[in-house]
Amino acid sequence: MEYGKSKAATKEMLTHWAQIYGVQLTDLPKDTVEVYQEIKGAPNSTGSFGAVGTPINITQNYAAKDMKIQYYMDRNSLWHNSNFYCSNGKGGERDLSFGGKINQGTVWENGLNLAGTFNFLYRGRNIEDVTLNVTLYCKLSDAFMLQWQTENFNAIIKAYEEAYKKFLEEQARLDAEQKEKEAEAKISKELSTDTWSMMC
Structure with a gap:
């Protein structure tokens, strides 16, 4: 993780992305x-x-x-x-x-x-x-907030990477199913064309 990215991550931004990826942010002491x-x-x-x-x-x-x-x-x-x-x-x-x-x-x-x-x-x-x-x-303190932001930013990035990996796996599965359906459709079409030509 790059220093600049976590420093730019405000509490509001981190809360937003944590909700999207189901990450529980670490508790902050009172302001x-x-x-x-x-x-x-x-x-x-x-x-x-x-x-x-x-x-x-x-x-x-x-x-x-x-x-x-x-x-x-x-x-x-x-x-x-x-x-x-x-x-x-x-x-x-x-x-x-x-x-x-x-x-x-x-x-x-x-x-x-x-x-x-x-x-x-x-x-x-x-x-x-x-x-x-x-x-x-x-x-x-700024030092404490930077540490908190970095810790939670890293947790969100980890959750994002896991979600993206699952997305790629699901996409590969759907692509394989689609190719299988296309292959079955092609075989079915060829069989029906062959059957039709034999009948003629």
């Missing part, structure tokens, strides 16, 4: 899952603090496509502004720095493709404490 992680920290720092990491395990066979970060943090010292940076899921950082006593809200990151374990990082300056509620919105 989407959410992975939630609460992260709490108390840097209690008027100065800078380095990156703090929290590993977030993404469900096997899924990839995170979007991330929602709900955050709450407050300043340690009112004399200085606070800086806060966290992972944006794309290898960079989201700046959530602020000048008031507290900072809270929700931000979204879209267009992600995270799989396996995602190490969520945050760092900052002049932060008393922080709470981050991270939700990853995941879909079945």
Whole structure:
């Protein structure tokens, strides 16, 4: 089987051809899952603090496509502004720095493709404490879907080849029967012609 053919085979196409050839497609897990992680920290720092990491395990066979970060943090010292940076899921950082006593809200990151374990990082300056509620919105991964498509495409091709072989066998049988009938008809015609000429 060629790579390109199975990749082009959509779920709808595979379902259509599976019904025609009587193939039971392997079950797919649900299309989407959410992975939630609460992260709490108390840097209690008027100065800078380095990156703090929290590993977030993404469900096997899924990839995170979007991330929602709900955050709450407050300043340690009112004399200085606070800086806060966290992972944006794309290898960079989201700046959530602020000048008031507290900072809270929700931000979204879209267009992600995270799989396996995602190490969520945050760092900052002049932060008393922080709470981050991270939700990853995941879909079945491209790699898993390609594997599923290939497996089911191959099953349909096998069923097609078996059906085609039976068709050729049936066609050969019908051709043989037709030739036999034609031969019998020819013999019958010759016999009736011979009988007729003897009678004349």
